Amino acid sequence: MKIADLITWFEAWANPAWCESWDNCGWQIEPGVLQEKARVLVCLTPTLAVMQEAIALHANLIFAHHPLIFNPLKSLRTGEAIAEMLRLSFSHNIGIYTAHTNFDQVQDGTADVLAQILELKEVTPIVPTQGGLGYGRVGLLEPFLTLQELLAAIQTRLAPPNLIFSPSADLQQTISRVAVLGGSGASYISSVAKTGAQAYLTSDCKFHQFQESRDCNLILIDAGHYATERPACDRLAQKFHSLNLDWVQLSQKDEDFRQFFA
Missing domain, CATH: 3.40.1390.30 (NIF3 (NGG1p interacting factor 3)-like)
Incomplete structure (x- = not known):
């Protein structure tokens, strides 16, 4: 299945038009991958660690729950996380797509x-x-x-x-x-x-x-x-498996961002 067909299938189920006005659902970065066979890495949050994982696994689509771009960007500078994600996305031909409040419903x-x-x-x-x-x-x-x-x-x-x-x-x-x-x-x-x-x-x-x-x-x-929220990402990866994609996997580099001192 091509990435374009996968996104069409998904949006018929969880329409990005349903997302809240403050939200940012849908394509975050699309570097020209729509006609490629889908190799999908599903994650909760698109981070540099997940991007490096996608590169190592030769994925061409990061499908995330949390948006990469949430607030309007005023600039992109070397050393910033979003700027680095953008650079890696285009240099390795990896798209980033987000389903947030539409997927919640x-x-x-x-x-x-x-x-x-x-x-x-x-x-x-x-x-x-x-x-x-x-x-x-x-x-x-x-x-x-x-x-x-x-x-x-x-x-x-x-x-x-x-x-x-x-x-x-x-x-x-x-x-x-x-x-x-x-x-x-x-x-x-x-x-x-x-x-x-x-x-x-x-x-x-x-x-x-x-x-x-x-x-x-x-x-x-x-x-x-x-x-x-992570269990729903696992379920989404299972749904993608049922579509007989070329390759799909749940990210192993998703992060909780918190640690608790015992």
Whole structure:
């Protein structure tokens, strides 16, 4: 399959026109690879480490969730990361394509994969957008779990380096309804509270957002940005495999950008 055909297939599923006005979905760098057979490296964040990996593996497309170019560029200078990515992209003929908030909304996107990992049933979006799609997912646990069992399941299935959750007097309380949203989802706390969820799994939550969640009688669980979004990248790579591409692989050089001192 040519890269142009792959992008056409993807955009029919996760239309870049659905992305938010502040977002930057679609081609980040297209150095003239559209008619080449697709050799795809899927990643969460396009970094120099991922670019070097793509070069070593002879990939011609980096397919990322996070945009390479997010804010308007005012200049490009030697030694800057984006400038170096641009130079390497053109010198090695490697395109960079991003699916961000459009990928968040779809079936098998970032939130949907989290819901599947927790085996949620009767799943619906936290905030619907169009055609049954939307941001986040909320559903039922079957069987119900205690809060302690839910936290243990998240730790086992997502392997976050640090799991933060709202203080609770009773880890043995029964949890039946859970909401999930991969990446930075604290701005959705009030929307989650309206769904009747007892617990909310997301990331990048600040001190006072835990307070807000407590005041909404919602247990907030922060598993980190990388741990909550990387599984959807794995699922995307699997989807690409099913298309019988010339070559596709999930990046092994994706970075969490954080370390925790034990």
